[in-house]
Amino acid sequence: MRLLIIEDDRESADYLVKAFREVGHVADLASDGEEGLAMAESGDYDVLVVDRMLPKRDGLSLIGALRDKGNRAPVLILSALGQVDDRIKGLRAGGDDYLPKPYAFAELLARVEVLSRRHGGPAEETTYKVGDLELDRLSHRVARGKDELTLQPREFRLLEYLMKHAGQVVTRTMLLENVWDYHFDPQTNVIDVHISRLRSKIDKGFDRPLLHTIRGAGYMIRDGLR
Amino acid sequence: MTAFGKLIRTTAFRLTLVYLLLFALFAASLLGYFAWNTRRLITEQISTTVTSEISEMTDIFSRWGLRGIVGAIESRALRPGANLYLITTPTGQAIAGNVGSLAPGVMGGSGWSETFYRRLDDASEQNHRALVYVTQLSSGFRLLIGRDLEERRRLFGIVAKAAQWSVLVVVVLGIGGGIFVARRVLRRIDAMTGTTRRIMDGDLSGRLPVGRSGDELDRLAENLNAMLERIEALMTGLKEVSDNIAHDLKTPLTRLRNRAEEALAKSRSEDEYRAALERTIEESDGLIRTFNALLMIARAESGQARGDMVEFDVAEVAGGIHELYEPLAEDNEMTLRVKAAAAPVHGNRELISQALANLVENAIKYGKPAALPLDSHAASSSREILIEARREGGQVLLSVTDHGQGIPEAERKHAVERFVRLEASRTLPGSGLGLSLASAVATLHGGELRLGDARPGLIATLVLPAGAGQSAKLAAPTQDVPQKAA
Numbered sequence: 001m002r003l004l005i006i007e008d009d010r011e012s013a014d015y016l017v018k019a020f021r022e023v024g025h026v027a028d029l030a031s032d033g034e035e036g037l038a039m040a041e042s043g044d045y046d047v048l049v050v051d052r053m054l055p056k057r058d059g060l061s062l063i064g065a066l067r068d069k070g071n072r073a074p075v076l077i078l079s080a081l082g083q084v085d086d087r088i089k090g091l092r093a094g095g096d097d098y099l100p101k102p103y104a105f106a107e108l109l110a111r112v113e114v115l116s117r118r119h120g121g122p123a124e125e126t127t128y129k130v131g132d133l134e135l136d137r138l139s140h141r142v143a144r145g146k147d148e149l150t151l152q153p154r155e156f157r158l159l160e161y162l163m164k165h166a167g168q169v170v171t172r173t174m175l176l177e178n179v180w181d182y183h184f185d186p187q188t189n190v191i192d193v194h195i196s197r198l199r200s201k202i203d204k205g206f207d208r209p210l211l212h213t214i215r216g217a218g219y220m221i222r223d224g225l226r
Numbered sequence: 227m228t229a230f231g232k233l234i235r236t237t238a239f240r241l242t243l244v245y246l247l248l249f250a251l252f253a254a255s256l257l258g259y260f261a262w263n264t265r266r267l268i269t270e271q272i273s274t275t276v277t278s279e280i281s282e283m284t285d286i287f288s289r290w291g292l293r294g295i296v297g298a299i300e301s302r303a304l305r306p307g308a309n310l311y312l313i314t315t316p317t318g319q320a321i322a323g324n325v326g327s328l329a330p331g332v333m334g335g336s337g338w339s340e341t342f343y344r345r346l347d348d349a350s351e352q353n354h355r356a357l358v359y360v361t362q363l364s365s366g367f368r369l370l371i372g373r374d375l376e377e378r379r380r381l382f383g384i385v386a387k388a389a390q391w392s393v394l395v396v397v398v399l400g401i402g403g404g405i406f407v408a409r410r411v412l413r414r415i416d417a418m419t420g421t422t423r424r425i426m427d428g429d430l431s432g433r434l435p436v437g438r439s440g441d442e443l444d445r446l447a448e449n450l451n452a453m454l455e456r457i458e459a460l461m462t463g464l465k466e467v468s469d470n471i472a473h474d475l476k477t478p479l480t481r482l483r484n485r486a487e488e489a490l491a492k493s494r495s496e497d498e499y500r501a502a503l504e505r506t507i508e509e510s511d512g513l514i515r516t517f518n519a520l521l522m523i524a525r526a527e528s529g530q531a532r533g534d535m536v537e538f539d540v541a542e543v544a545g546g547i548h549e550l551y552e553p554l555a556e557d558n559e560m561t562l563r564v565k566a567a568a569a570p571v572h573g574n575r576e577l578i579s580q581a582l583a584n585l586v587e588n589a590i591k592y593g594k595p596a597a598l599p600l601d602s603h604a605a606s607s608s609r610e611i612l613i614e615a616r617r618e619g620g621q622v623l624l625s626v627t628d629h630g631q632g633i634p635e636a637e638r639k640h641a642v643e644r645f646v647r648l649e650a651s652r653t654l655p656g657s658g659l660g661l662s663l664a665s666a667v668a669t670l671h672g673g674e675l676r677l678g679d680a681r682p683g684l685i686a687t688l689v690l691p692a693g694a695g696q697s698a699k700l701a702a703p704t705q706d707v708p709q710k711a712a
Binding site: 088102104186187188189193194 | 507511515518522534546549550551553554557580583584590660
């Protein structure tokens with residue numbers, strides 16, 4: 001995946017470039033808004049990671065300029081302003097996701113990977129399949145092998161989200177945002193409890209677990225261990 | 227600035243001057259109108275009398291000739307307060323009448339004119355003014371009949387004097403009143419200025435003096451006092467927060483540092499390093515959460531979040547939070563129930579959800595009964611947490627009831643403050659900000675957080691003003707979930 005990181009703080013920028021390269025992505029760096037805009041226009045990037053407060057041209061206006069020119073590359077906004085309305089402002093300006101600072105790299109990586117898949121991915125599917133687990137989005141039926149599974153509506157949506165991003169790490173915050181539409185962080189392990197319930201329904205009694213916990217990051221659904 | 231300079235610069239004084247001018251203009255125009263009309267009336271009256279006498283005399287002359295008219299004039303001229311009469315020959319010689327001298331040329335003309343004259347019987351050298359009518363009789367005799375204008379002049383004098391006096395009185399009263407009012411206002415403003423200066427110097431407990439009259443200055447002072455009250459509360463809050471931040475954030479930071487130090491000093495295997503680092507990350511995540519909670523409270527308290535308010539049904543929030551926390555409660559061997567009737571509010575959905583989530587998390591953490599009752603039925607009901615949403619009059623009540631130890635009445639007020647963790651909860655993880663946020667959210671919406679006794683247990687209620695009602699439609703930002711799957 002080709003990434004462009006637009007961030008003026010040298011240290012965090014270098015850290016990001018290094019961290020993305022370590023997990024096998026190509027990451028370029030721009031250190032102000034104008035340079036970032038020029039590079040984003042000329043290069044063919046899969047995802048742009050844009051800091052909100054930048055010298056010369058701020059992040060939101062950069063995104064606006066890109067969108068005006070028809071550039072639809074997915075953008076993740078990084079910002080120290082983490083309140084709900086800052087987030088809404090960022091998404092309205094044309095951002096695709098918003099992550100407040102300070103963030104965990106695992107969270108950023110998970111979100112960037114989800115964004116890159118979404119961009120130019122296959123058309124909407126009506127059924128998801130991971131190993132012998134199948135989910136039908138239209139009839140709301142879930143089956144593992146020959147066994148039909150009974151899920152609560154919210155468990156269904158949780159599994160649907162996980163399966164849509166099968167093979168990708170999905171963080172707790174992403175689940176809370178996308179499955180429950182809440183943007184606060186609970187002080188308790190409330191998401192873990194939902195996951196463990198889901199796990200007991202889809203993995204219990206089968207010898208190949210599909211729903212994996214990724215330490216320090218979140219969860220992933222996939223067939224077998226890579 | 228001198229005291230007088232200050233006085234004449236006051237709004238009250240300037241306003242007085244403006245009114246004074248307006249009033250003087252009004253009085254002048256009233257008197258002017260009166261004078262002009264009276265003068266017209268007098269003139270009209272004179273001309274009517276003169277005209278009728280002229281026609282009478284002309285009549286006498288045509289019937290009885292010169293002798294007749296001379297006789298009539300002489301008898302009339304002798305009456306007290308008589309009109310002016312004069313009859314002359316064609317050559318201008320006076321024949322009869324009571325006029326001694328006239329301005330030259332008056333007798334030569336004909337019709338109306340105003341002229342100076344002197345009476346025959348008047349010994350003084352003074353000239354009077356008169357309105358006269360001159361007409362030519364047949365055979366060249368000329369007749370003058372007129373009336374003295376002294377009356378008109380005297381009336382004018384009275385009006386002029388009245389005008390002078392009234393202007394004088396208006397000016398004196400006006401300026402005096404202006405100074406009086408301005409000084410009164412100035413005194414009160416000076417008192418206010420003095421207080422505000424003291425407040426600016428740092429004494430936030432100062433309050434403006436409020437009079438008993440309930441006038442606009444009193445209302446202003448009351449409002450300013452309310453504002454000062456709020457500022458003082460915010461400042462006190464801020465100070466408490468910084469004290470608490472110093473204490474409650476430094477503690478985990480110290481822990482963090484100690485662990486890192488310890489790891490550096492002692493650890494040998496990679497696993498040990500890893501474990502130490504993982505604990506460090508956990509600890510810093512906790513710190514970040516605390517910061518976020520603090521920022522959120524600050525935002526709610528400053529009222530910035532008012533922009534995102536929409537109309538929504540609290541019952542749905544209650545349902546959503548129940549759905550989210552029900553498994554967690556079950557894991558903690560508790561039951562989470564929800565009882566919600568449609569209860570619309572106008573508010574920030576996100577913040578209210580979070581406030582309710584905090585209350586539920588608290589109930590799950592601290593809401594376990596102290597000792598299990600023997601009766602199993604009581605045991606199951608005492609491990610129940612109830613989320614309730616309902617409308618009561620103009621209010622929407624969103625409450626969470628548990629059957630734990632509750633909070634003693636004396637400590638309830640204290641429990642809402644930032645970073646406060648009651649003794650019972652010190653050992654459990656938490657930031658001590660949950661109730662503060664819930665309270666700040668309620669305040670932001672013009673409501674409050676009430677803590678009550680559930681006998682036993684705690685009942686925490688978010689009291690919010692009810693919204694318009696009919697539209698329970700949700701305007702929550704819809705999250706566009708990534709659509710493409712791998």
